[in-house]
Amino acid sequence: MLSLKEKDRPIVRKLFDAGCCARCVLRFCCVGTYSSYRQPYEDIHRELFAFIGEENSKSHDASDQGQSEDPPSKRMKIEDNGSLEDSVTPAEPKTVSDICPVCLGVLQHFCDHTYAKQVSDAVKKEQYEFDRLVLTVSLPAQLSVREHSCWLHIKREVREKSMCLGKDDVIQVKDAFKWAVQGKIGQDLGANVLANSAFEVSVGFTHPETDEDCHFLATICPDCFKPTKNKLEPFKLEVPPCFQQGASIFTRMAVVKALEKISDEKFSRHYPCPPKKPETTCTALDTTCLHNSVFIAGRYNKFSRELPQTPWVIDGERRMEGSVEELIAAPLLFSFRADGFNFSSSGREDVDVRTLGNGRPFTMELLNPHRAKFNTTEIRQLQETINQSSDKIRVRDLQIVTREATSRMKEGEEEKTKSYSALIWTHKVISSTDLEFLGNIKDLKIAQKTPLRVLHRRPLAVRQRLIHSMSVSYLDTHHFTLKLCTQAGTYIKEFVHGDFGRTKPNLCDLMKTDADILELDVESVDIDWPPAIPD
Structure with missing residues (x-):
C-alpha cells in the first residue's frame, strides 16, 4: 500500500534510527501517492515496521507520536521487613526527544482531524462565501537545513545501493502536509481544495527553538543573505548583524539558495548529520483567509459642481463632504463585504466640473471580498442602489470584469x-x-x-x-x-x-x-x- 521496494528497506531503517517520523520516511523514500499520507499516523507507522520486518512496538509507536511511552507504572517494592507493597513510581524522565528532527512535528501532530477542524473553524468564523479554496503553507526556513542534513545522512546508503535518486525527488514537507490534511479541511468546509483558487486559506508554523539553525550559512554564503535597504538600519543598530534572533534575512528562498552553493563536506563540518532532535514541536500560527480582489467597472456621471472625484484633503483637513468614489464604493463594499477598495478612472474632473454624456469610465478594485459571486440581476440592483443614494452622480454599465480587462481603460489613454x-x-x-x-x-x-x-x-x-x-x-x-x-x-x-x-x-x-x-x-x-x- 505504501509503494515501497526492497531497495528502500535499509533507507527506512536508517531514517527511523535518526528519529524521523513515519511520514518523513515516506518522503525520503519518494512515495508520491496522496493516499499514503492521508492514512492515520499509526497505520503508516505499523506498515513501515512490518515492511522492515520489525515488531511495531509500543515504544516505537509512542516515540514517533511524541507521547510518553507509558504512564507512571505500578511497581513492586521490597520493604525492610521483606513484605511486598504496591506503589506508584514516576516514569523515568525521557532523555531523547520524540519529535521528528526533520519536519519538527509538522507531519506528526498537525495532520489529524483535530488540527483540520481547528483550521476549518477559523475559516468559518470569517464568514466567506466560497465553494473552492487553495491551501497555502508557510514553514520555518530551518526545515530546509534539516532536510538537507537528513539527505546527506542517507546519501551514502543511496549510493551504495546504486539507486538513481536525487534530493529533488524527495517529497517536500509542504506537499506531504497538504496531501494529509487538505482533504479533511475541504470535507469539513464543504468545498473543493484545488491547486488554484481565488479564495486562499493560509496556515503557518514557527519553531523558535531552532531559529539559529540557518545562521551558519550566512558566514559561508554571505552573498545569499544581503538585507534589503529598508532593513539595513536595524541591522546596524543591533549587534551582531546577521545572527540576531529572528533576523528576517533568513528567508526560505535565501536558505535554499545557500544550500545549493555549499559543498557536502563544508555543510557537514558546520551542521550535524542527521540533525539533532528538538525538545519542542512546531507551533501553529493563526489561520488566515484572503480572497482575490474583485474588479467592478462602469461609467459615472457627475452632476454637481461641489463634489470632488476623490476625498479632498488639504493640509490634513477634509474639504467638502463626500466624493464620487465614496458614493459608488459604499453600496459595493457593503454588498461584497470587502475590506477596502482602490478607485481608478479614465482621467479626472475638477471639483467644479460636471461629467455628462455617457459618463467617465471607472474601475473599482474590491479588496478581500467575503462574497464574490453576483448574477446579472444582482449587479443591476447594485447599480440602482448607487443611483438612488444620491442625485449628485449616476452610474451605468456596471459589471464585474477581470483584472486584465481593467488595463484596457488606460491603454492608449x-x-x-x-x-x-x-x-x-x-x-x-x-x-x-x-x-x-x-x-x-x-x-x-x-x-x-x-x-x-x-x-x-x-x-x-x-x-x-x-x-x-x-x-x-x-x-x-x-x-x-x-x-x-x-x-x-x-x-x-x-x-x-x-x-x-x-x-x-x-x-x-x-x-x-x-x-x-x-x-x-x-x-x-x-x-x-x-x-x-x-x-
Missing part, C-alpha cells in the same frame, strides 16, 4: 479624445463675428507646462497636446460657449486663461484679450470600455 463644453468670459466686448475664426482652427498644437494648481502633486513637465476642433455659440458681448474636442490629458482651463503663459498658445493669445472660464462640463470620454449594457 492619451491618444483618445475628450469633448468639453465651456462658458467663457472675455474682457473686451465681442460680437459673433469675432468668434468665427475659432471654428476654422483644426489640430492646434499647444505646449502645456504642469499647471500651477496641480504642481504640488504632479512633476514639472511640458506636455504637447492637440486641440482637434472647436465650435462656438455667441451669448452676449462678454460671454460665449466654447465646445472643444481635444486629446485626452489636455488642461482645458489653462488653455483658456493661459496659466500666466505656461500654456502656449492659449485662447487669450488667439482672441487677443483676457479671457477666463466660468463653467466647464465634460461632454464625452471617447473610450469604448467597459462594454455597454443594454437597458
